[in-house]
Amino acid sequence: MLQVSQVHRRFAHVHAVNDISFHVNAGEIFALLGPNGAGxxxxxxxLVGITQPDSGTITWQTSGGPATRLPAEQIGYLPEDRGLYQDQPLVTVLEYFGTLRGMSRPDARTSATAWLERLELGARLKDKVGALSKGNQQKVQFAAAVLHRPRFVxxxxxxxxxDPLNQEVFLxxxxTLRDEGTTVLFSAHQMALVERLADRLFVMQHGREVLSGTIPAVRERWGGGRKVLLHVEQASDxxxxxxxxHLAVTAVQRLDDDTVGITLAVNATVGSLLARCAELFTIVDVRTEQPSLHEVYINTVGAASASGGTTSAFGEAA
Incomplete structure (x- = not known):
């Protein structure tokens, strides 16, 4: 549905977006990740047309064919910085945003009321936005982005x-938006939530790509970080x-009195390692553990920072 090709954007001496290319398929949840200042x-x-690339192309697939922008009624945008009118009632603010996206005023009010009920704010629809907590204002901002049923959010x-409970609600x-046919692109810093939500991801650092793909593919390309956890009767120093x-080992940690964590080298096999462990310990239990997305992200972004932001050996263009 979206194709970004060799996009660049500069601000004075800062190359904020540097030769970025990726695509987003219709009906998927796509995560755009990176540290603060990554671009x-x-x-x-x-993507939403607030600014334009210095070079490169952004192409949307619409019913009328390829286009450089989506019509306003087909796109929803939740900005990082909230843009709500603090001194107006919730339902009035949402009704207004709905009309900006092409809805009639009655339809916008009906949709706004339904979304406030869905977000457990139905009893407060006439309260002013400024009276809400930060979390509840985020709910209203989310409703403003989706109440017009956009194709792309x-x-x-x-x-x-x-809070954790409302994070689950948002997940x-x-x-549900994806299941109803909406394509979703989101950016977040909570890797545990990204891991549960995203179909594919794209990681930026210093304006450039450093990693992309599905989460299983990212883990496989990253290679290192797999762990063997041993429950033993006694682990001497x-x-x-x-x-x-041992050649298969990059790190060993005593996690508690009877648990040893072993981080495996890239492409390491565990047969000879487990045989050596059996010689050194009385093993009660053993299990393997894949690296979390958090670990992959930290190691990827850290490597990119050390190398000045160039594409990592295990990144690939989407």
Whole structure:
């Protein structure tokens, strides 16, 4: 549905977006990730037409064919910085945003009321926005982005200000949007939530791509970080030191008195390692653990920072 090709955007001496290319398929949830200052918000503003690329193309597939912009009624945008009118009632603010997206005023009010009920704010629809907590204002901002039933929704930090319970609510809402045919692109810093939500991801650092793909594919390309967790009867310091010398091992940690964590080297096999462990310990239980998206992200962004933001060896163009 969206194709971004070799996009650049500069501000004075800052190359905020540097040769970025990716695509977003219709009906998927796509995560745009990166640390603060990576260029994500600059890219999102170009997607919604607030700013334009210095070079490169942004192409949308519409019913009328390829286009450089989506019609206003087909796109929803939740910005990182809230744009709500603090001194107006919730339902009035949402009704206004609905009319900006092409809805009639009665339809906008009906949809606004339904979304406030869905977000457990139905009893407060006449309260002023400024009277709400940060988390509830985020709910209203989300409703403003989706009440007109857009084909494509961009969510910049949608989990900002939400407690764990409301994070779960938002996870369900975003999945429901996808299931109803809406394509979703979101940016977030909560890797555990991204891991549960995204179909594919794209990681930026210093304006450039450093990693992209599905989460299973990212883990496979990243290679390192797999762990073996051993529950043993006793783990002496001498045995741990001998284990650190094994070729398949990059790190060994004593997690508690009877648990040893072993981080495997890239492409390491565990047969000879487990045989060595059996020589060193009395093993009660053993299990393997894949690296979390948080671990992959930290190592990827850290490597990119050390190399000046160039594409990592395990990144690939989407």
């Amino acid at each position: 994500k918000s600059t890219l999102l503003r170009m 961009i969510l910049d930090e949608p989990f900002s200000g939400l 369900t809402l975003v999945r 001498a045995a741990l030191e001998q284990l650190r010398a």
